[in-house]
Amino acid sequence: MAGRVHLFYSSSVSHTISFLSPLYSATSRLRPICLRRTSPPAHMFCTCSTAADANPVPSGTPSSDPFVLTTPLYYVNAPPHMGSAYTTIAADAVARFQRLLGKKVIFITGTDEHGEKIATAAAASGSSPSDHCDAISQSYKALWNNLDIAYDRFIRTTDPQHEDIVREFYSRVLAKGDIYRADYEGLYCINCEEYKDEKELIKDNCCPIHLKPCVARKEDNYFFALSKYQKKLEEILRKNPEFVQPASRLNEVRGWVNSGLKDFSISRAAVDWGIPVPNDNKQTIYVWFDALLGYVSALSEGESQADLDTVVSNGWPASLHLIGKDILRFHAVYWPAMLLSAGLSLPKTVFGHGFLTKDGMKMGKSLGNTIEPDDLVKNFGSDAVRYFFLKEVELGSDGDYSEDRFINSVNAGLANTIGNLLNRTLGLLKKNCDSTLFVDSSVAAEGNPLKETVEDLVDKARDNYENLSLSAACDALLEVANAGNLYMNNRAPWTGFKIGGDSADAAAKDLVVILEIMRILAITLSPITPGLSLKMYMQLGFTEDQFYTTTWGESEWGGLKGGQVMGQPEPVFLRIDKKTGGEAPEVPKKNSPKKAVKKTDKAPQTQAAAQA
Ligand SMILES: Nc1ncnc2c1ncn2[C@@H]1O[C@H](COP(=O)(O)OP(=O)(O)OP(=O)(O)O)[C@@H](O)[C@H]1O
């Protein structure tokens, strides 16, 4: 989806309304549909009686209702950049966390491929729109692979099943009486693919996001009667504050709605590269009225027939739309009204995160001020990239990238605090205990307050993951590692080994305590750094298969058993040298560690996902 900006249509528009009355009759199928979900808040938009009859989900057991989450469908006017990667990495961390909890997850991403901007980009590169879309869409998939993104569905808005869904959806909305025809005249930003209100534009009628002049346009379009949903949207935002997150974004959305909703045009007369409007193939459907439906049509994958009833039974509504704040209006105002019109349930939450900026400006394809995620992955490895952006840029706030900050943060967290502690401990264990654990970790920690400290921090991390406070989750887990380092330094087990006897036994127990902390960290940090977590887990003497079937429940203290033999102490994360830059860290030697995400187009599943 393009970073099209969110301004309502100018009131100067002249509407020559011609209602399409013959098509208004088929409303009988339009009923709000309730998918019973597992937690009470999911009932807030549906018409079912109570949450009491929802099935509780035992830890580690997949629920029957999937946790459906989405990234935006990225606009294929240009290849992905760090901004597109940011949303997708965050969504992947959420998906991995939910899988660890034992939920069945459907993580949807994909590409938005219609519209004028795409046709122009294709012409500029000398290719047909469809070849252009194939190539750019493939570049998104390749990047997701490089970043260990374990998506379940990759929907392209040029997929035939998506086009069927869009047509059916359009027909439902038409049948509801929410589409009419009118003349439209205004200033249009091609990069936003949107008419703009003049007073929002900057000097020389330039779009404030894309800094390019808008062009005067007049056309005869079909309109969606958004204004009909004014009261309903006000009520939804009042009764369900968790619908839009974080809270600052909710206020923004309330402001837009309270200032009065205006109908918006959902077709384009001058754009060929799009889905033709049913019953009028001189017009194509507006990219947003097409792209948002990708979240729905992704749920029809694998079905012989793509229709709205099927997608509902396959998991709609989504639990979470994770998006950038640039497209909040489309998701938190247009989209719920469209869904209400079509008789579909609303997503539970729309979370609008902040921007990665460069020199204070939103990094974006149209401005071209982007950072190449592939270069970062090549230089520093995918764990480092994921860790830096999730830890250092709070989801919801803007954040500027600098290489210095990147290197400092990653070296401090992954190389020193975590990697070095594991390496030191395994080195001592090898030297003094033949790499074998002396006792069960539950025994080693008897009466040790460190166990409770770690448990509290892990609970805190879990709460933060649940609330999408990914940066705070990282902080809590780093505190776990810090506590381990402090313990190591205070206990100085190397002296105990020197003394021998009971002191050596105590030292051997201390190593077990620290390695148990490492085991817990490997599991709980795996949504953020899946590759690093796998390496850690394997050094602790577990197999790759064991890693893929772990659950959050297994992060409880006590997983390491006496007699377990640890792997060879090898650095799991190499410090990045500031002068020479980094080198993507080696993957584990055993088996095929990059299976932290399978390198395929489809559903690379990790850990508990394997059970789901
Ligand atoms: N600078 C950024 N910071 C954070 N997220 C971004 C950034 N740029 C893009 N995104 C993500 O991509 C989405 C927009 O996707 P799109 O394909 O339109 O990319 P874009 O680079 O913003 O495009 P354009 O520059 O043409 O407006 C945002 O909602 C957000 O999820």
Ligand SMILES: [Zn+2]
């Ligand atoms: Zn614009």
